[in-house]
Amino acid sequence: MRTVFAQCSVEYSGRLDAHLELANRLLMVKADGSVLVHSDGGSYKPLNWMSPPCTMSVREPDGEETDAGVSEVWEVSNNKTSDLLVIRLFEVLADYAHDLGTEPGLIKDGVEAHLQQLLAEQVDRLGGGSLIRREYPTPIGPVDLMIRDTNGTYVAVEVKRRGEIDGVEQLTRYLDLLGRDPLLQPLRGIFAAQAIKPQARVLAEDRGIECVILDYDEMRGIDHPEDRLF
Amino acid sequence: MRTVFAQCSVEYSGRLDAHLELANRLLMVKADGSVLVHSDGGSYKPLNWMSPPCTMSVREPDGEETDAGVSEVWEVSNNKTSDLLVIRLFEVLADYAHDLGTEPGLIKDGVEAHLQQLLAEQVDRLGGGSLIRREYPTPIGPVDLMIRDTNGTYVAVEVKRRGEIDGVEQLTRYLDLLGRDPLLQPLRGIFAAQAIKPQARVLAEDRGIECVILDYDEMRGIDHPEDRLF
DNA sequence: GAGTCAATGTCGCAG
DNA sequence: CTGCGACGTTGACTC
Numbered sequence: 001m002r003t004v005f006a007q008c009s010v011e012y013s014g015r016l017d018a019h020l021e022l023a024n025r026l027l028m029v030k031a032d033g034s035v036l037v038h039s040d041g042g043s044y045k046p047l048n049w050m051s052p053p054c055t056m057s058v059r060e061p062d063g064e065e066t067d068a069g070v071s072e073v074w075e076v077s078n079n080k081t082s083d084l085l086v087i088r089l090f091e092v093l094a095d096y097a098h099d100l101g102t103e104p105g106l107i108k109d110g111v112e113a114h115l116q117q118l119l120a121e122q123v124d125r126l127g128g129g130s131l132i133r134r135e136y137p138t139p140i141g142p143v144d145l146m147i148r149d150t151n152g153t154y155v156a157v158e159v160k161r162r163g164e165i166d167g168v169e170q171l172t173r174y175l176d177l178l179g180r181d182p183l184l185q186p187l188r189g190i191f192a193a194q195a196i197k198p199q200a201r202v203l204a205e206d207r208g209i210e211c212v213i214l215d216y217d218e219m220r221g222i223d224h225p226e227d228r229l230f
Numbered sequence: 231m232r233t234v235f236a237q238c239s240v241e242y243s244g245r246l247d248a249h250l251e252l253a254n255r256l257l258m259v260k261a262d263g264s265v266l267v268h269s270d271g272g273s274y275k276p277l278n279w280m281s282p283p284c285t286m287s288v289r290e291p292d293g294e295e296t297d298a299g300v301s302e303v304w305e306v307s308n309n310k311t312s313d314l315l316v317i318r319l320f321e322v323l324a325d326y327a328h329d330l331g332t333e334p335g336l337i338k339d340g341v342e343a344h345l346q347q348l349l350a351e352q353v354d355r356l357g358g359g360s361l362i363r364r365e366y367p368t369p370i371g372p373v374d375l376m377i378r379d380t381n382g383t384y385v386a387v388e389v390k391r392r393g394e395i396d397g398v399e400q401l402t403r404y405l406d407l408l409g410r411d412p413l414l415q416p417l418r419g420i421f422a423a424q425a426i427k428p429q430a431r432v433l434a435e436d437r438g439i440e441c442v443i444l445d446y447d448e449m450r451g452i453d454h455p456e457d458r459l460f
Numbered sequence: 461g462a463g464t465c466a467a468t469g470t471c472g473c474a475g
Numbered sequence: 476c477t478g479c480g481a482c483g484t485t486g487a488c489t490c
Contacts, residue, residue: 001232001270003233005328015391015468016340024330025231031270039333040231040261043281045485047336049274049468083406083468098235100325103269106277108483109247141479161481165464170480192336199370199463210379245483275470280483313483342466365489371464372489391466395479400465429478464489471482 002029005093009038010048012100014083020047022090027074028054031100035076050076050085061088116144116159118219123147125219126157126190126212143174143219154178154187163193163211168204174181175209231330232259237325240267240278244313252320257304259286259328265306265315282307291318308425340446344382346374346389347421348449352403353377354444355449356387356420373404376436384408384417393423405439 005029010020020037023046028036033054036046050056054076061070065088074087119125120134128147136146136156145157156178158171168191175189189209191200194216200209231454234257240250250267255277258266263284280286291300295318299338304317349355350364359379365385366376375387386408388401398421405419419439421430424446432439 001235001268003256003326004325005231005330012468016338018339018468019337021334021337023332024232024328026258026328026330026335030268030272030388034271034273036274038231038258040330041264041282041333042260043264043485044266044274044276044279045469047333049469051273051468052271081468090342094326095330096233096324096326098234098254098256100235100256100270102253103255103277104253104270107249107251109249111361116330166396198482200467215403248483275484279483281483311483338468341468390488395466427468427478462490464487465483466487467482467485469482469486471480473479473481475476475478 001029001031002095002097002122004029004089004095007090008037009088009090009094011172012048012084014078014081018048024093027087033076035074036089037087048085050078050083052080053080054083078162113218115161115194115214115219118216118222119157119159120145122222125214126155126192129155138174138177141174143178152186154184155190156187157190157192159214160193163191163200164168164175165194165197165200165203167191167193168207168209169202171204171209172207231261232325232327233257233260233296234319236265236319236325237323238413239318239320241316242278242314244308245313248278253267254323257317257362265304265317267317278315280308280313283310284308284313290351291347308315335351336364342389342391345391345424345444345446345449348446348452349387349389352452355444356385359385368404370403370406373401373408382416385420386417387422389444390421390423392432393421393426393430395427395433397421397423398430398437398439401434401439402437418443 007024009022012018026038033056034052035050037048038046054074054170059073061073069090070088072089076085123131132146135142139223143156144159147155149155154173158167160167171189178184191204191209192212192214193212196211204211237254239252242248242274256268262282263286264282265280267278268276286306289303291303299320300318302319305314353361359377362376369411373386377385379385386404390397403420408414421434421439422442422444424444426441434441
């Protein structure tokens with residue numbers, strides 16, 4: 001990993017064209033050749049970047065560039081997509097490099113999969129019935145849970161951490177398709193999430209989809225600790 | 231901007247919980263207090279981070295941490311969301327800081343807004359008619375273009391750089407709502423994009439939505455240079 | 461501040 | 476490899 005603090009200007013051409021005027025910025029060059037241009041604000045997204053796989057070449061400035069004060073030009077390109085990032089360095093404030101070794105990787109805990117698993121064991125929260133299966137297949141992707149309620153009605157359940165409009169659309173597509181299967185009649189839908197945004201709720205209910213709020217802590221409390229990872 | 235190369239371990243708790251085992255990484259501390267943890271690969275996304283507004287405090291390691299070899303502990307928190315990022319520094323390889331000054335900002339060309347603007351001036355590409363307005367309002371968000379064609383039929387147009395299934399869903403919602411307005415009858419939809427994925431096209435045409443491919447270079451060629459930024 | 465939509469989205473998994 | 480959905484999405488803009 002190499003980091004260069006430098007006064008620079010940047011041109012990007014690829015999916016779009018973008019341009020950065022002369023200013024001081026942090027340039028990061030990673031071991032895989034990828035390059036990031038960071039300013040001293042914003043968030044984690046760089047102002048410009050080039051993703052791997054890419055190759056970086058350094059060239060001398062041409063006459064015009066030299067006259068403008070350019071000391072060095074970096075050209076980073078992705079041959080496949082023909083994206084090109086050109087960084088013109090003027091004054092270089094600092095240039096540091098360190099070997100970081102291997103990255104063990106990020107470990108994530110407790111996401112939607114866990115919520116779905118808990119809910120599969122606690123069908124009562126959805127009004128009861130019996131679980132047919134998790135990840136019930138349809139031609140356009142699996143429904144999170146398929147249940148048959150105590151009246152014999154099939155229930156397709158979409159589980160989300162946060163219930164938004166996209167989730168309702170997704171469940172609607174599933175219901176649309178599953179509704180064509182005569183063996184799955186009658187059929188209804190439940191949209192279950194830790195929180196459901198008002199517009200998502202309105203859209204869901206307008207389409208006859210029931211909304212259920214899930215209490216993760218409560219669900220986890222009922223869960224058997226010995227079955228879980230932590 | 232401060233960059234620290236250090237052997238460290240990281241814990242994050244917020245929307246989810248995540249942790250990073252001990253390894254060498256680059257820590258960036260920006261002027262606004264935000265912190266990024268980068269490895270020597272991946273892409274521009276950090277392994278962990280804390281977005282502004284947030285506050286970073288540095289504390290001495292406790293007894294247990296000292297025994298484990300921790301030299302310093304960074305705690306970065308966002309009071310609003312109660313997100314917390316804890317970075318335990320073991321060996322510090324380097325610690326650099328430079329003032330970058332103000333960032334003039336990124337200038338972009340070729341994004342959807344530009345495509346929409348060009349298309350508004352070149353309604354012929356959609357079969358002709360007259361533009362009623364860009365960003366035609368509906369209760370669930372604005373339609374990119376509203377046109378009245380030569381037959382007097384209203385045409386709601388969704389413009390995308392890349393036409394995918396989400397865009398068709400979006401336009402369908404608009405058509406659904408606008409179809410209830412008796413003043414906008416008859417009404418049809420056009421899905422216009424630089425490229426349209428096969429499934430998106432199938433879905434669109436199944437719903438009676440016409441698909442139109444846009445040639446950006448051609449559209450830009452017809453555009454009047456004096457009206458544009460560069 | 462909430463809602464809505466775009467993004468050089470990126471990432472990860474399954475087919 | 477491609478499609479597809481999730482993401483601590485982030486960011487920009489409107490109401």
